[in-house]
Amino acid sequence: MSSSYQVKSTINDPLHLQADVLVLGGGPSGAWAALAAAEDGARVVLADKGYLGTSGATAPSNTGTWCVPPGENRGQAVERRWQRTGGLADQRWMLRCVDQAYENLVKLSEWGYLFPHEDDGQLYIANLRGPDYMRFMRRRVLKAGITVLDHHPALELLSNGDAITGASGVDRQRNRDWSVEAKAVVLATGGCAFHERILGATGLTGDGYLMAAEAGAHLSGMEFTGKYTLAPYETSLNKGLPYRWATFYREDGSPLLDANGEQVSNGIGEREKDIAKALIAGPVFARLDHAEPALQDWLRRGQPNCFVPHDRAGIDPFKDLFRITLRAEGTVRGTGGIMLATADCGTGVPGLYVAGDAASRENMTGAVSGGGAVNSSWAIASGWWSGKGASTHARKSARKAFRSMSKPLGEAGLRPAGNARADLHPAEIMEAVRAEVIPLEKNYFRDGTTLHTSSERLESLWNDVRQHLHAEGVERVRSRETASITASARWSLASALARNESRGMHRRADRPGNDPAFARRILVSGVDAISIGEAQISREGIAS
C-alpha cells in the first residue's frame, strides 16, 4: 500500500519544534484547545494525523449541539438530561459544559460563522455543519498564529520522568520524523471506532488512549462501546436521524414485526434492539415512508450527505426499500475514554490534558450515547478548558529549562519487547480484533461467556503486538494504530466483564437490569497488565 511518489525510502531530516502547548488532534476539541491556549499568549503547535478542517468525526457530519441559553431553565434542562444517563453523569460538569459551550457558540457567531435563522428571526446556533464549521475553525486557528502540522500523526509522548514534555511522530507525506518539545500537551485525538468505515473515523484508532495509558493515566467507561448507528448497507453514512421516519422490512419485503406483532418503525429509539436482532438473523431493509413531503425537503437540504449514497445508487429512499446495517462506533458515539482528574481537564499526569472524545464523557452523558448533541458541546467546552489548563501549566513551569532529558514513552507497535516478526501484518491483526468487538451478537448483546472468550483471544493478539509487531518510517503509523485498537479493545472487554449488570449501552444478556451496586464508574489502567478500579460519582462537586 505504500505509494510510489512522495514517500521516499530515505528518511529526511527530522523536524524539531518548541512550544508552550502542543495539541495532538485537529477535530473541534483540538481546535478549541489551541485557540484557548493562544488567547493566553502561549506558543501553540497543533499536529493532526490528517488535515485540520477535514479530519475527525465532526468534519464530514452535521452536528447538533447541546445548546441551552442561560436562564432558569438551564438547571431543569440539565436535570432532565441527567435522568437519562443511567445515574453515571455529574450535574456539575453538565452545567459548566452547557455554560461554556453556549459562550463559545456565541463567539462563533461573533467571529462570522453563518448560522441560519428561525422563523421568528432568531439565530439558530444549536447546529454546526461539519465541513463548514471545521474549515472555519482552521482559519481561526491560523489567524491566531498557531503552527499547524497537517499529516503529522503523533506516535508517542515524551516525558522527563516527572512530567510530559512533548510528543513525536512522523510527517507521513514527507516521510520525516518530527518532535515537539512542549511544557504541556493536550490529547485531542478523538475516540476509537475500531477501524469501522464510518464518517470521519478510520483515523480514530484510540492512539490517545494508548499514549495516555503509557504515561500512567487511567481510562474510564471503556465498557460503554456498545453504540451502533443505522446506515445504508456497506456505506459510511452512520447518521441515524432519517430513520426516525423509517419502517423496516425483511428480505422478502414483509414488514419487520416486533414481539407484539407490530411493524417496527422509528429506528432511533427503543426499537433499535428489534432491528439489531433482525440483522443478526438476516438482511434488513428500510424505507423512509413516514416522512411528509415538507420533511423530505428539509432532510435533503439539511442532511444532504445522508442522500449521497442513495442518489449514487439510484435509489429514492422515500419510495424504495434499501438494505441497511448497524455500524459500530466504539467510543466515538460511545462514552469511554481517558479519565479526567481535574476540572481543567488534567489527566493526573503532570503536563498532560485531554479534550473531546479522547476523554471519558461519563461526566456528561453517563452510560448512554452523547452523540446527537452532548458530544459536540463537550468537544467545545473541554477543548477550551484543556487549552486554558495547559497554558496555565506551561506558564507555571516557564522557568524550567527545555531539554530536561526527555525520553519517549511509546512501546507497543514501536519497540517490540521481543524479536520483530515479519509475518505479522497490521491489517490481519486489526481484522482479528474487529471479529471480537464489532459483531452485534458479541458487542451489542453481550454475555459473560462470550466476553471471556473474546478476552482470551485479545490477550493472545496483544501478546503478538507487544512482543513482535515492528515497523519503520511511515509504516509505524499503521503499526501504532493496530496497537492502539488492540489495547482499546482489551480495555473495553475488561471493563465490560467488570460491569456485572446492564446499564445504558452496556447490554449483558446474562445480567439484565441495573444493579444499584454498580452505580459507579469502572476505571481501567495499565498497558501490559490491566488493573480495574472504580470511582464513586460525586453529586456534590468536581473532584480536583
Added chain:
Amino acid sequence: MIEIVSASRCIECDICVKVCPANVFDAVPDSAPIIARQDDCQTCYLCEIYCPVDALYVAHRAEGHFPITEAEVEERNLFGSYARALGWKRGKAGGTEHDPTHRIRVAAV
C-alpha cells in the same frame, strides 16, 4: 470509496492531496494526482467539495472498490453533486445560513 480523478477536468492544484484526511492521493509532477491508497479512503466525500473544478468522484460503497466510468458519472450529473447540495462552489464553502436542520429536529421530537 474514491473512484475517479478526472484528468480532463483536473487543473493539477493538488488541493485534494493536501485536504484528504486519510492521505489517499499522491501528487504527480505535471499531472493529475493519483489514487495511491484507495483502501484507506473513509468515504467522507470531502475531497469532492474542496476540488475547485468538481473533478473527483467518490462512490457510495465504503467497503471496497466500486467500478464506475467517468462517462457515467458525467452523464448522471454526479460530478460536484454533493458540493451543490451543500451550497459549496468551486471549492469555496457556503450555504450554512440556509440549513433547515432545526426544522428536522423540531419534527423529530
